[in-house]
Amino acid sequence: MVFTVGVLVSRRSVLRGVTLGAAAGVASGVLSGCDRFAALGGHRPEPAGPDPLAPFHAATVRLAQRYDAVIAAQAPLADRLKALRDDHRAHAEALGRLLILPSATPASTPAESATPPVPADQTAVFNDLLAAEKAGLKEATDAALTAPAWIAPLVASIAACRATHVEVLS
């Protein structure tokens, strides 16, 4: 699949500009052992201890767990919420593949892994999740702003996804 980066093909010249096909080639699994997110911004530097983004990973895991708790307590909402939960799980997995994580992550300590109680009222449930998504969007945007080039695209994409969650829950 080759089309111009300019979103639509110009009628004046179909060959104008870089092709997305080339960009996709760089970002696909062509480079073995290199995540497609990292491929855009180079390789991860040699690890020197846990990554500064480890707390962001832990917070992402907790966000997914929060949905797990709601889905367990409010089965009728499962249909609407599973896709959002799965997005967060995919984020945690992608971050986990790239980051050097501490052996005991903050998420594994009882105080922080405890998810807040799930309200009985559905409106309150959605308000809680919306607040959590808004906080998560700010966390991800802040992290993406300062993340090094090798992982910034992934964090930026996670932030964009959380923005869509806010949209869906609003």
Next chain:
Amino acid sequence: MSAQGRLADALRAEHAAVYAYGTLGAHLDAATLPLGTQAEAAHRARRDALVVRLSVGGTAPPPAEPAYTLPSPVTDAPSALRLARTVEERTAVVWYAAVAETAAADRTLVLGALADCAVRVTRLRKALGVRPATVPFPGRG
């Protein structure tokens, strides 16, 4: 590619998006027209911000093409919404590709644009009845 080059690509994408909405907007119905007009205004604003940013940085902003070929014919509201979705997804890919090379205020611009495209993709997926309405990695293509 440099940050300037990535932002120039983003400007080319925004030019195409503005063109696409100008064409598809006529086919939207009362229910979906606000979606189209809001999106077109957002792309125009992003385009104008990029023109300023590139000019200040000493790069000649690439102009819009006189016309673009649409990937599929637009004949009614559903086909208009499908084109809008394609345009937003492709524009998100271009912004996503600009994340790594940008920093500070430029990266803030890129993050805002990527998130906005993603939100519009979600609105369009909802309008088209596509489930789920969200995707885990907007911009990844």
